[in-house]
Amino acid sequence: MKNLLLAIVLFSSSFISSQILEPVKWSTSVEKVSDSEYKLIATATIKDGWHLYSQTVPEGGPIATSFSFVGNSNYLKKGNTSEEKGHTIKDPIFDMEITYFGKTASFVQRIKVKGDTPFKIEGIVEFMVCDDTRCLPPTEVDLVFNVK
Numbered sequence: 001m002k003n004l005l006l007a008i009v010l011f012s013s014s015f016i017s018s019q020i021l022e023p024v025k026w027s028t029s030v031e032k033v034s035d036s037e038y039k040l041i042a043t044a045t046i047k048d049g050w051h052l053y054s055q056t057v058p059e060g061g062p063i064a065t066s067f068s069f070v071g072n073s074n075y076l077k078k079g080n081t082s083e084e085k086g087h088t089i090k091d092p093i094f095d096m097e098i099t100y101f102g103k104t105a106s107f108v109q110r111i112k113v114k115g116d117t118p119f120k121i122e123g124i125v126e127f128m129v130c131d132d133t134r135c136l137p138p139t140e141v142d143l144v145f146n147v148k
C-alpha cells in the first residue's frame with residue numbers, strides 16, 4: 001500500500017511539473033563599443049507558436065516587455081532599452097495592432113562605465129507571451145550582465 005501511495009505521489013508531482021509552460025528563455029551578453037561604453041544585450045529565445053510582445057503596447061493590450069536595471073556606482077545608463085524591429089499585426093486575441101517577436105528577440109541597453117574594474121549589472125525583465133489561443137500571466141526573470 002505504501003508503494004502504491006508513493007507511486008501515485010511521484011506520478012502526480014511529475015505530471016504537475018510537466019504542466020509548467022516556459023516558452024521563453026533569456027540569455028545575456030555584453031558588447032564593448034568603446035573604452036567607456038558597452039551594450040547590455042538581452043536575448044529571448046521563443047518557442048514556436050508563441051509571441052513575446054514589444055516594449056510599446058497600446059493600452060488595453062498585453063503587458064509590454066520592460067527592463068529595469070539595478071543602479072550602482074560603476075555605470076550610467078545611456079537612453080532607454082532599444083529593441084529590434086518586430087512583426088506588427090492585428091492581434092485576434094486583443095483586437096488591436098500589436099508588435100510582437102517570434103523565435104528570437106534582442107533588446108539593447110547602452111551604458112557608460114566609470115572605471116576599468118570588472119563588475120556585474122543585475123536587471124529584471126518582465127514580459128508576457130501568448131499563442132493563438134491563450135496568454136500566460138506576466139513573468140519576471142532575473143538577468144545578470146558581466147561587464148569586463
